Amino acid sequence: MTTASARFLIVGPQGSGKGTQGVRIAEAFGIPVVSTGDIFRANIKNGTELGKKVQEITARGDLVSDELTGDLVRDRLSEDDAASGFLLDGYPRNRAQVGHLDEFLGDRDEALDAVIELAVPREESIERIALRAQQQGREDDTPEAIAKRLDIYERETAPILEVYGVRGIVDTIDGVGSLDEITERIFAALAARGLTATANA
Ligand code: AMP
Numbered sequence: 001m002t003t004a005s006a007r008f009l010i011v012g013p014q015g016s017g018k019g020t021q022g023v024r025i026a027e028a029f030g031i032p033v034v035s036t037g038d039i040f041r042a043n044i045k046n047g048t049e050l051g052k053k054v055q056e057i058t059a060r061g062d063l064v065s066d067e068l069t070g071d072l073v074r075d076r077l078s079e080d081d082a083a084s085g086f087l088l089d090g091y092p093r094n095r096a097q098v099g100h101l102d103e104f105l106g107d108r109d110e111a112l113d114a115v116i117e118l119a120v121p122r123e124e125s126i127e128r129i130a131l132r133a134q135q136q137g138r139e140d141d142t143p144e145a146i147a148k149r150l151d152i153y154e155r156e157t158a159p160i161l162e163v164y165g166v167r168g169i170v171d172t173i174d175g176v177g178s179l180d181e182i183t184e185r186i187f188a189a190l191a192a193r194g195l196t197a198t199a200n201a
Helices: 018-029 036-045 049-060 066-077 095-107 122-136 143-157 160-166 179-192
Strands: 006-011 033-035 085-089 114-119 170-174
Touching: 006 018, 006 160, 018 033, 018 085, 018 114, 018 179, 033 036, 033 066, 036 049, 036 066, 036 085, 049 066, 049 143, 066 095, 095 160, 114 160, 114 179, 122 143, 160 170, 170 179
Parallel strands: 006 085, 006 114, 033 085, 114 170
Antiparallel strands: none
């Protein structure tokens, strides 16, 4: 069975594994991943105007402005491949961005179908990011930037789950376990909402 629409958001602290799980879900549902962090990193790598604007901000672990990020996401979600579904990773990240996304989707008579929260204790997040820092050498994986990003997550991003929680669309998934176990938990939660992927049927 193919789901008519699959508009998902995956939320979790840095190091929760949301990037990896997001790709798996998106592949199964045949939808694109829209990761603002990846878009910023690609622009920085390619030395674009946007990349130059955001390089220092992201390296410090601070948030890029809501306006700039919102414009970027609108453009991306307006592309053909996102017409009937997408998986957002890293956006929205605060209440203001939730408002921007609501406005954009509302204009198109669309809404998010599910918000997947990957719950991982702070200590475990820090361990996983430290490991990634060794493997990938991300510019914002310094101890200072990591601490700042986790603080911003707890202060600004976690509260968006309350907003979506009121709408009854949040599935909180235990993010501790093997990659496959966690993927199974996510698929089970989505299936309970009647959201089933073709590749997962
Ligand atoms: P991420 O890969 O999601 O951790 O994002 C890496 C960095 O990109 C963040 O630390 C921010 O500097 C920036 N960024 C990504 N998404 C957003 C967003 N929705 N709003 C503002 N800044 C963002």
